[in-house]
Every structure is written in C-alpha cells, then in structure tokens.
Amino acid sequence: MAVFTPVSLADLGTWLPQFPLGRAHSIKGIASGIENSNFFITTDEGEFVLTIFENLSFEQLPFYLHLMDHLAQRGILVPAPVASHTGQLVTELHGKPAAIVSKLNGDCQLSPQPVHCAEVGTMLARMHIAGQDYPLHQDNLRGLDWWTETAPKVTAYLNPEQQALLDDELRYQQHFAVTPDYRTLPRGPVHADLFRNNVMFNGTTLTGFFDFYFAGCDTFLFDVAVTVNDWCIDLATGQLDTERTDALLAAYQSIRPFSTEELHSWQAMLRAAALRFWLSRLFDFYQPRDADMLTPHDPTHFERILRRRRAQP
Numbered sequence: 090m091a092v093f094t095p096v097s098l099a100d101l102g103t104w105l106p107q108f109p110l111g112r113a114h115s116i117k118g119i120a121s122g123i124e125n126s127n128f129f130i131t132t133d134e135g136e137f138v139l140t141i142f143e144n145l146s147f148e149q150l151p152f153y154l155h156l157m158d159h160l161a162q163r164g165i166l167v168p169a170p171v172a173s174h175t176g177q178l179v180t181e182l183h184g185k186p187a188a189i190v191s192k193l194n195g196d197c198q199l200s201p202q203p204v205h206c207a208e209v210g211t212m213l214a215r216m217h218i219a220g221q222d223y224p225l226h227q228d229n230l231r232g233l234d235w236w237t238e239t240a241p242k243v244t245a246y247l248n249p250e251q252q253a254l255l256d257d258e259l260r261y262q263q264h265f266a267v268t269p270d271y272r273t274l275p276r277g278p279v280h281a282d283l284f285r286n287n288v289m290f291n292g293t294t295l296t297g298f299f300d301f302y303f304a305g306c307d308t309f310l311f312d313v314a315v316t317v318n319d320w321c322i323d324l325a326t327g328q329l330d331t332e333r334t335d336a337l338l339a340a341y342q343s344i345r346p347f348s349t350e351e352l353h354s355w356q357a358m359l360r361a362a363a364l365r366f367w368l369s370r371l372f373d374f375y376q377p378r379d380a381d382m383l384t385p386h387d388p389t390h391f392e393r394i395l396r397r398r399r400a401q402p
Contacts, residue, residue, distance in 0.1 A: 094126040094141045094183050101130060101139075104182050107173045108189060110134045125302060129192065136192040137171065138299075145302065147179055147186045152227040153301050154178040154188055156220065156278055163219040166212065166297035168193060193297035195289035203336035206320050208295040209288060210340030213280075213316060216298065217309045218345055220278035229281055229305030233266055236368055243371040251392065258364050258395060265357045270350040271308075279312035280304055284319045310351045313341060314362035318394055327394035329401075359398040367391035 101113040111133025119127040119138075126141040142150060154170045155178070161169045168190035170178045179186045198205050228234075240259055244252055265271055280287075282303040289296045321333040347355075370388035 093143045094185060096126070096128060096139070096141070096182065100183070104180075104187075105130075105132065107175075107180060108171055109174060110137065110171065110189070130189075137189050138168065138192050139189050140187065140302070141182055142186045142188075142302070145186065149227065150179045150186055150188065152225050153304055154190075155225060156223055156304060157190065157301055159223050160216060160219050165216050165219050166193075166295065167216075167301070168297065168299050190299075193289040193299055195291040195294075195296040197286045197288065198290045199285050201285060201320055201333065202293075203332050204293045205290060205295075206333045206337035207340040208290070208293065209283070209316060209320055210337035211344060212295055212298065213283065213313065214341040214344035216280070217275075217277060217312070223278050227305050229279065229303075229307040229311075231281065231303060231365055231369060232305070232307060233262060236262065236364060239368050239372055243368065243375060246371065246375045254392070254395070255368075258360065258399070261357075262361050262364060265354075265361070270353050271357075273348075273350045274308040274310055274354060275348060275351070276306060276308050278304060279307045279309060281307060281312060281315060283312065283316045308358070309345070310347070310354060310358045311361060313338075314355070314358040315365070318359060318362050318366075318398075322394065324390075327390070327397045329397075356398065356401065359401075360395060363391050363395035363398050367395050 095118075096116060098113060098116050101116050105113045113130060113132050115129075115131040116139070117129045119129060125143050125145075128139045130137050130139050145153070157167050158170055158178075160167050171189040171191070172178055173180055179188050181187065201209075236259060240255055244255065247255065280298060280301060280303070282300060283298060287300045288298055317329070317334055317337060321330050321337055322328060323330060367388055370386045370391055373386065374388050
C-alpha cells in the first residue's frame, strides 16, 4: 500500500462524482505495503479506501472485487466494493484501474494473543467455505509458476549458501506439487496474504479481512500456512508459538476439519508459504519500484522462517 501514483484532492473532486458518495473532503496516502497505491478518503457518505492498481489489469480485477462482494453477501467480514452510477466496480484514474471499497472499523493487532489467532482461524475457515461456490477462477498469481520464474531473477544477489537453500527448496516444492497428496488437497479462492496488517480488530473481536489483491484459487492449506507463518510466530526468530498455533488451527478445524492429505502436507505447505514470501521480498528488495512512502520488507525474515520450517519435524 505504498503510493506509486499520487492523487490530489482536486483529482478526486473530478473523478469521484461517478460514484454515489457525494463530495470528497480529504485524501491521505497509506504508507504500508508495496504493491498498489492506496488512500484513505473521506466523502459526504463516510470513510472509504481508494486503490489504484499498479500491476493488475482491468481484465484481472473483477476476480478480486467480485470475490469480496461474494464473501460479504455470505456474512464474511470484508470491505464492500462501491459501484459507480453505471454499475462499474473498476474505473480509470490517471490511466490506471482504480476501485473504492468501504473502510473497516478497528485497528490491526500487531501483537496477537491466542484469542486473536482463534478469531482469525474461525473467519478464515468460514471464508474458505463461503468461497466454494464463487463462479470466477483465477490461479494464484504468486504460486509455483511465479516462484520458478522469479528465482533466477534474485539468485545473483544471494551468497552461495542462500543460493543452495533457494535451489533446494524450489526443487522440493516442484516435486511436492506433483504428489498424490498435493493433487487431492481441497481448493478454492484464498486470500494468500492474510498477515497481521490485513486484519482489523476491536479489542478481541475481529472486524474484517482486507487487501484481497493477492487472492487467487489455490489450496486452502496454503492459505492457512501463510496465516500461521505470520500470526503464530515470534517475529524475532520465526519460531512457531505453540499456544497461538494451536488456537488458530483448532478454531479453523472446528469449522472445516483438515483432510488426511492436508495433515500429511502440513510441513511442506508451511515451507511453501515461507518460500513464497522470501522470494517476493527478495525481488522487491533488490529490484524495487519508485514510489512515495515505499519501504521494502527485509527478506531475511522469511529466510529465517523457511530454515526453521525445513528443520522442524
């Protein structure tokens, strides 16, 4: 959520009338994140979030926005997209696709306790079930094909030990992806980026998931592993916290129990989730794009997590 494409209040004043939101009163760039340009905006109708999409195309965006609408209609706490007067969820702003969604109440919980993890696990399972009848399909754009394509682009920046780690893990995941267990894992739309800063709470009550713009169709287990690798760890070491992990997984499985194949695949999927974010952080760190308020994440965080997941039984 850095700002690659600046938007002024004057820009908003000429663009916003196509939506049923009245006049624009304020706009403020959002500093966190590194993928799109995001802004808090205040209008006659309240507070909203404006996103300008820097990489996703007009053709790709309906998957994400209609998914959010689909989930919201089924009681999942997600931002609701705002349609224009002509029914469009995506319109052009400064030559790029843009959308407005409702702003969730609450704050991000950056020091989660087991009660927060249980809330996340419950809502994640409900989200997976609610998305099973979503009619649109789009592969996870940051899945195995992207890992395979991106690894050679970062290899030159790594020392020999890191290169060996990356090569070995990528081979492992390529082999895992053709195993019978992997091929039978339950699948559907997943968030794929459900970090602490993408969930809102009021106290210990979860008020919503947001930032669905890495969503895609993948295994539900991958989504759970991505979530556990952020919500249930000691940030300094990457070590899993047993109490938080147990709370999230127990809450999730009280809604959607794991299959036998998912239980067999858990460690491999924790490794896959760590590899995905190590690779993306390496790429963003060593090949950054120009943007206001952009601070690339440290890739060594997920290198540590990957090494720990490979070492654990």
